[in-house]
Amino acid sequence: xxxxxxxxxxxxxxxxxxxxxxxxxxxxxxxxxxxxxxxxxxxxxxxxxxxxxxxxxxxxxxxxxxxxxxxxxxxxxxxxxxxxxxxxxxxxxxxxxxx
Numbered sequence: 001x002x003x004x005x006x007x008x009x010x011x012x013x014x015x016x017x018x019x020x021x022x023x024x025x026x027x028x029x030x031x032x033x034x035x036x037x038x039x040x041x042x043x044x045x046x047x048x049x050x051x052x053x054x055x056x057x058x059x060x061x062x063x064x065x066x067x068x069x070x071x072x073x074x075x076x077x078x079x080x081x082x083x084x085x086x087x088x089x090x091x092x093x094x095x096x097x098x099x
Contacts, residue, residue: 005022026097033070033094037088038086071094075092
């Protein structure tokens with residue numbers, strides 16, 4: 001698993017927007033998971049965040065799933081973890097490199 005660094009601020013929020021461009025190489029079968037803070041900052045009833053380590057563990061454990069199933073597994077895990085009304089949106093993109 002490789003964590004790609006953020007290269008910019010929020011997309012589409014500002015009229016003038018500039019960002020750094022970065023590249024990485026994906027092999028056939030590799031997945032790319034892009035998410036907003038609504039995923040990692042989702043709170044449990046005890047005030048604990050879902051967090052990046054939990055997201056990374058979940059994606060690694062399910063790395064053989066297709067993109068649609070992996071996306072649904074993450075959304076279900078976040079909703080189950082938070083167990084209450086979300087304070088932020090959950091935005092998630094999962095793509096898989098084809099061979």
